[in-house]
Amino acid sequence: MAIKQKQVEQKSKLLEVLTTEYKWENLLLGILATISAALALMIISGNVLLQIDPNFPILGQGNNGLIFAWVLFAISIFGLILVIYPFILPAIPELKKITWPSFPKFLDHAVRVLIFIFIVTGFILLYNFLILRLLGGII
Numbered sequence: 001m002a003i004k005q006k007q008v009e010q011k012s013k014l015l016e017v018l019t020t021e022y023k024w025e026n027l028l029l030g031i032l033a034t035i036s037a038a039l040a041l042m043i044i045s046g047n048v049l050l051q052i053d054p055n056f057p058i059l060g061q062g063n064n065g066l067i068f069a070w071v072l073f074a075i076s077i078f079g080l081i082l083v084i085y086p087f088i089l090p091a092i093p094e095l096k097k098i099t100w101p102s103f104p105k106f107l108d109h110a111v112r113v114l115i116f117i118f119i120v121t122g123f124i125l126l127y128n129f130l131i132l133r134l135l136g137g138i139i
Contacts, residue, residue: 026083033079040073 042050043065052065059065101109 026086029079030083033076033083036072037076037080040069040076043069044073 043052052059054060059068
């Protein structure tokens with residue numbers, strides 16, 4: 001009786017590396033995309049802190065720096081979408097389950113929240129005033 005051997009497909013190492021999800025890759029991509037978007041916006045806005053030197057090769061000539069900044073900004077937005085999409089996708093069915101309150105109930109809840117905010121703000125202002133008085137008396 002012959003035993004059949006299963007055909008084992010050889011996966012490409014490159015494909016294996018690209019499809020493997022690493023522990024912190026989304027966080028790192030999110031941080032890098034945010035920083036690169038901020039840098040691109042600084043270049044686009046003409047911020048004095050971040051300008052491309054006209055003597056810099058390729059990017060310093062003509063509008064190349066501005067074109068680079070727009071491309072960098074588009075890539076950054078794409079990276080942010082790739083980071084945010086996996087978190088939003090499972091939330092969509094949950095959002096469909098929400099039942100919204102009637103207008104009188106909404107108004108009641110809104111008034112209660114506003115009253116609570118005013119009370120907490122009052123307490124914080126009172127504590128701030130007392131601490132400033134105590135520190136003013138000490139100093």
